[in-house]
Amino acid sequence: MSPLDLVAAAVRSLRGNLTQSILTTLMVLIGVGSVITLVAVGNGTTAQVNAQVASLGASAIYVNPATDDQGSISTPLTRADRDSLASDPLGTAIGLVAPIVYGNSTASAGSVSASPQIMGTTPDFFSITNAKLSAGRFFTTSDALTNQSVAVIDEGLQMALLPDGSSAVGQTIIVADTPTLVIGVLAPTAIDAMYGMASGGTAYEPIDHVEAIITGYNDLGSIALSATSPDTVDAAESQAAAILAARGEPTPYFSSSDELRETLGGTQESLSNLLSSVAAISLLVGGIGVTNVMLLTVRERTREIGIRKALGAQPISLAGQFVLEATGLSIIGGALGVAGALIATLFPVTGVMPIVDVPTIGLAAGISIAIGIFFGTYPAVKAARMNPVAALRVGA
Amino acid sequence: MTVRDTAITLRAVRREYGKGESMVSALDGVDLVVPSGEYLAVVGPSGAGKSSLLNILGCLDQPSSGSLEIGGRLVSDLPEKKVASIRNTEIGFVFQSFNLIPSLTALANVELPMVYAGVGRIERQNRAQAALGQVGLRGRERHRSNQLSGGQQQRVAVARAIVNRPTFILADEPTGNLDSHATEDVLTIFDELHGGGATVIVITHEDEVAARAQRVIVMRDGRIERSYRNEKVTS
Ligand SMILES: Nc1ncnc2c1ncn2[C@@H]1O[C@H](COP(=O)(O)OP(=O)(O)OP(=O)(O)O)[C@@H](O)[C@H]1O
Ligand SMILES: [Mg+2]
Numbered sequence: 041m042s043p044l045d046l047v048a049a050a051v052r053s054l055r056g057n058l059t060q061s062i063l064t065t066l067m068v069l070i071g072v073g074s075v076i077t078l079v080a081v082g083n084g085t086t087a088q089v090n091a092q093v094a095s096l097g098a099s100a101i102y103v104n105p106a107t108d109d110q111g112s113i114s115t116p117l118t119r120a121d122r123d124s125l126a127s128d129p130l131g132t133a134i135g136l137v138a139p140i141v142y143g144n145s146t147a148s149a150g151s152v153s154a155s156p157q158i159m160g161t162t163p164d165f166f167s168i169t170n171a172k173l174s175a176g177r178f179f180t181t182s183d184a185l186t187n188q189s190v191a192v193i194d195e196g197l198q199m200a201l202l203p204d205g206s207s208a209v210g211q212t213i214i215v216a217d218t219p220t221l222v223i224g225v226l227a228p229t230a231i232d233a234m235y236g237m238a239s240g241g242t243a244y245e246p247i248d249h250v251e252a253i254i255t256g257y258n259d260l261g262s263i264a265l266s267a268t269s270p271d272t273v274d275a276a277e278s279q280a281a282a283i284l285a286a287r288g289e290p291t292p293y294f295s296s297s298d299e300l301r302e303t304l305g306g307t308q309e310s311l312s313n314l315l316s317s318v319a320a321i322s323l324l325v326g327g328i329g330v331t332n333v334m335l336l337t338v339r340e341r342t343r344e345i346g347i348r349k350a351l352g353a354q355p356i357s358l359a360g361q362f363v364l365e366a367t368g369l370s371i372i373g374g375a376l377g378v379a380g381a382l383i384a385t386l387f388p389v390t391g392v393m394p395i396v397d398v399p400t401i402g403l404a405a406g407i408s409i410a411i412g413i414f415f416g417t418y419p420a421v422k423a424a425r426m427n428p429v430a431a432l433r434v435g436a
Numbered sequence: 437m438t439v440r441d442t443a444i445t446l447r448a449v450r451r452e453y454g455k456g457e458s459m460v461s462a463l464d465g466v467d468l469v470v471p472s473g474e475y476l477a478v479v480g481p482s483g484a485g486k487s488s489l490l491n492i493l494g495c496l497d498q499p500s501s502g503s504l505e506i507g508g509r510l511v512s513d514l515p516e517k518k519v520a521s522i523r524n525t526e527i528g529f530v531f532q533s534f535n536l537i538p539s540l541t542a543l544a545n546v547e548l549p550m551v552y553a554g555v556g557r558i559e560r561q562n563r564a565q566a567a568l569g570q571v572g573l574r575g576r577e578r579h580r581s582n583q584l585s586g587g588q589q590q591r592v593a594v595a596r597a598i599v600n601r602p603t604f605i606l607a608d609e610p611t612g613n614l615d616s617h618a619t620e621d622v623l624t625i626f627d628e629l630h631g632g633g634a635t636v637i638v639i640t641h642e643d644e645v646a647a648r649a650q651r652v653i654v655m656r657d658g659r660i661e662r663s664y665r666n667e668k669v670t671s
Contacts, residue, residue: 053539055539056538
């Protein structure tokens, strides 16, 4: 039997058993398609979370004053502490350092008022936290030198003061009885997205103004500093602790965006694992489907095999034909599954843009094609070894 | 009688189905010599073992014990590949239930034995067409078997059996499902093949079929009970 005749026999037989052919193709298609799509959604989620984490400021560290057993501040942080953190040659892993004071006050725009948190800090704070603006600009050192009070507010405060949704930039609001020009509005961060914005919102102002108007010239609330790179966060923390210890300060309490990164990363990882399990299950279901279709029709095929054997088909020709058929169907199903997945992943799934990766395509297509070939071929090859009379009796 | 004159020899052939209590002995020690070119009819009551015998003669089944020789070759000694090629080129088997492949056209069904014999496509189609013409089915080449009547299907099966010009035509009640007209057509074809030198073995329960044969063997309970020659038939 020539190879051409073999292919022709396979094609004819597939056309003759159209329902079986279509069902088998469909099973492989669904298996391959869903695996690629689900893994792509997992990848998309990972990428999204990574982008959010990057937006946090990869290396922001907050130094908080040490507290006693009751939780009250035992040793406050001072400007002198900030200065040594910024200038001590020991702090090789420490980048920018920004002092922070916290106050609470009322803010109002026209007849609407709110109770935001007021944060006094320096322009470096925005670099350290990798803050992004949705409108306007950050304040600079020159803003701190003028008599005009300026503030950068977050969207929470903007919403509280301007419920109609208009922009606060350029508007003058009253903060702690002081007319204050809003120069910028911060874009929401991943923290806001995860935990919701502080209820009253926050206003960021130059530290000197906040001290003059609200808090008075006292101790610092905390100090924000950046590590020189995401890899040196731990080094920066221990250097900061050492510098403060040298000044006779007890070890402060550190918090960094790394912790949030870990939380987010953990959530994303469990989601990815879940999607992978679902993908594996759909591959299995596809495989079982192929097997089922093959077994349903094996009675019919066995009789056909009996006829072909009675007519003198060599066992190798018969096996070859069925391997070709199963391979053809599986490859077509696999290709359609890949095509379907590539189309499906062009669209966002619940806000996540899926990202297809090539190894998954290879793996999914490879496994399903292998399942299709194995379960398509195995019963037929088994039947091909039967006695022709025995094969003819099946389904007769 | 030389080896070449002896087409088929069966020695002490037994065929048992199943095991233990439920074992059925379909052939209970059959000895048979069929000379080359003979037209042989096998008759006997239902369950006598006729089909079991013919399946073994056609290399579709193996005896439980005993031996089968075809053209001087001991079939049990031959590799599966060789047995397949004997089925393909030397034997034309006609089944009572036709056994056409329903998804294929009449022409494709008749082409099948030539496909397995490695005949090229053009020659295959020409010969299949000629064989279909020989059984009176010109113009039905493109029909599938479920679009054909029983008589037409059996003719396709006969065309398929003769297309590789086998030396043996084995037919298991080939006219059992046919009316007298179609029966006559099929028997005429067998006569022609026999006239051309083929060895023809036909199972039947119809007297007019058995009457065409040179020799008739009567089976009962897995044995050949007796055999006789039809005086009228010559050649
Ligand atoms: N595959 C099988 N499994 C079990 N028993 C079988 C099988 N094939 C045949 N037999 C038994 O062997 C015996 C002979 O059967 P066989 O088909 O050879 O008879 P037959 O002479 O062809 O009968 P019929 O005229 O009805 O076709 C019967 O008793 C039958 O039941
Ligand atoms: Mg029978």
